[in-house]
Amino acid sequence: MSSFRIPGLLSNQHWATLVDHVLGYGTRAEHVAARATMWVEVERFVVHRARLPIGPLTDDLEVRRNIAVSLLRRLEQHDYRHLRLRRERQREYRQGATWWGWIGMMARSLAIDEARRSRLNLAARGEPYRWARLVSLDPAVFDETQREALGKALDFLEQASPEELAGYLSALQDTLSRDAGNGAPDVPPERDPRAQKRK
Numbered sequence: 001m002s003s004f005r006i007p008g009l010l011s012n013q014h015w016a017t018l019v020d021h022v023l024g025y026g027t028r029a030e031h032v033a034a035r036a037t038m039w040v041e042v043e044r045f046v047v048h049r050a051r052l053p054i055g056p057l058t059d060d061l062e063v064r065r066n067i068a069v070s071l072l073r074r075l076e077q078h079d080y081r082h083l084r085l086r087r088e089r090q091r092e093y094r095q096g097a098t099w100w101g102w103i104g105m106m107a108r109s110l111a112i113d114e115a116r117r118s119r120l121n122l123a124a125r126g127e128p129y130r131w132a133r134l135v136s137l138d139p140a141v142f143d144e145t146q147r148e149a150l151g152k153a154l155d156f157l158e159q160a161s162p163e164e165l166a167g168y169l170s171a172l173q174d175t176l177s178r179d180a181g182n183g184a185p186d187v188p189p190e191r192d193p194r195a196q197k198r199k
Contacts, residue, residue: 015099043068050107054115070110
C-alpha cells in the first residue's frame with residue numbers, strides 16, 4: 001500500500017533517515033525520538049490502514065493492536081536486526097519494497113499467525129479458516145430446564161481440553177450451517193407440506 005493512500009502517516013521517503021536514527025546513527029535524542037515515531041506510526045498503520053486477510057478479526061481493534069505490537073517487537077528484536085538488514089539492502093539497491101509495503105507484508109504474515117491462534121478459528125493448521133459464529137443470548141428467555149442444560153454446557157466448555165472444545169464447536173458449527181442451508185429442520189417428505197403441494 002503506497003504512502004499517498006495513507007493520509008497522516010509519514011511518507012516512505014522519510015523512513016531511511018528515521019531508521020538510521022533508530023539504529024543509532026545520530027544523537028541519543030534523535031534515537032529516542034525516531035523510535036517513538038516508529039512505534040506511533042507503525043501502530044497507526046496496522047490498526048487503521050493495513051489490509052489483513054483474517055476474516056471477521058479484521059474489524060477487531062484489539063487484535064490489530066496485538067499484531068502491531070508483535071510487529072514492532074520483531075523490528076526491535078536482536079538489536080534491530082530486521083531494520084539493519086533492510087537498510088543494508090537499500091544501500092546496495094537490493095531492497096525494492098517501500099517502507100509501508102514492507103511493513104504491510106510483515107503485518108499480513110503476523111496477522112495470519114494471530115488468526116490461526118484465535119479461538120474463533122475452528123480450522124486445524126493448514127486448513128482454510130473456519131470461523132465460529134457468536135450468538136449472544138439473554139438467559140432470561142430460557143425456562144428452568146433450558147437454564148440447567150445451558151449451565152451444564154457452560155461447565156463442559158470451561159473444563160474441556162482444547163481438542164474436546166474444537167470437536168464440540170466444529171460439530172455445533174456444522175449443525176448450524178446445515179440448519180441455515182436448509183432454512184428449516186429436516187422433515188420427512190410425507191409430512192412436508194411443500195412436497196404435498198407439488199403432487
